[in-house]
Amino acid sequence: MPKRGKKYQESLKLIDKQKLYDPEEAIELVQKTAKAKFDETVELSVKLGVDPRHADQQVRGAVVLPHGTGKTRKVLVFAKGEKAKEAENAGADYVGAEEYINKIQNENWFDFDVVVATPDMMGMVGRLGRILGPKGLMPNPKSGTVTFDVAKAVKDIKAGKVEYRVDKTSIVHVPIGKVSFGSEKLLENFKTIMEAIIKAKPAAAKGRYLRSVTVSSTMGPGIKINSQKLMD
Incomplete structure (x- = not known):
């Protein structure tokens, strides 16, 4: 030691x-x-x-x-349309779809602490399983990070x-x-x-x-x- x-x-x-x-x-x-x-x-x-x-x-x-926790956490939300707007209004740091999947896959980009996704985006987000999984960043319904209520998810994360x-x-x-x-x-x-x-x-x-x-x-x-x- x-x-x-x-x-x-x-x-x-x-x-x-x-x-x-x-x-x-x-x-x-x-x-x-x-x-x-x-x-x-x-x-x-x-x-x-x-x-x-x-x-x-x-x-x-x-x-x-x-x-x-005393730490402001950066939130990435995978959502489209109305849900993307809701996430932005709730204070998400990054909101998008394919462009962020490509950024993570191709540029090894990890400027976020938590990932939230709407259920309809999980097919696409699933492609990141091997990258996000080992880091404990994969969205999961049990932890409330796979949800249509993206605004509440973002606010809760920001609140600690x-x-x-x-x-x-x-x-x-x-x-x-x-x-x-x-x-x-x-x-x-x-x-x-x-x-x-x-x-x-x-x-x-x-x-x-x-x-x-x-x-x-x-x-x-x-x-x-x-x-x-x-x-x-």
Whole structure:
């Protein structure tokens, strides 16, 4: 493992590795251990008792964080006609059809964070599956990014909607805000996303669902949360 810097080592001293913290304590600590010169993002990592290789144990969805993520996200919308106008009026950064598909395929263009598409465009957008899929950018009805209500989708994303999905290692990674938000806002965002993940528990999941819950800042060490309390 690479040797960590002095600030990281200092931060590490503030954490009891053996302890499972209450969410309130963990959020306080995350702010104390964030020592970078920039406003670090607070990340939540949740290890789930699911086997993501099985379709009936997939966990994914989207939720609007009450205080957003602190990052303005660029939205690309695939739509035509009236729906394209609605997306533009709602504040989408890019709206179009074939021209953006070509731009992504031919120019390796990725100046966007979220992709929304109307259902009638999915045949065309499907051609980008191999490019957008691995980056987690493919529109999906489950996360509300394949919809005719493009205006609501764009407004929600701009307001701080985050998508969560379990990866190959059964972990969900999601940002819950910036260190500068302060404890109260971070805690509200944390509770909102945790409720959504707990609600999304697949019926096929066996044994303990929340295996571990960790919060960390961009450059700081992970702080473990008592996950049992969250399920009560």
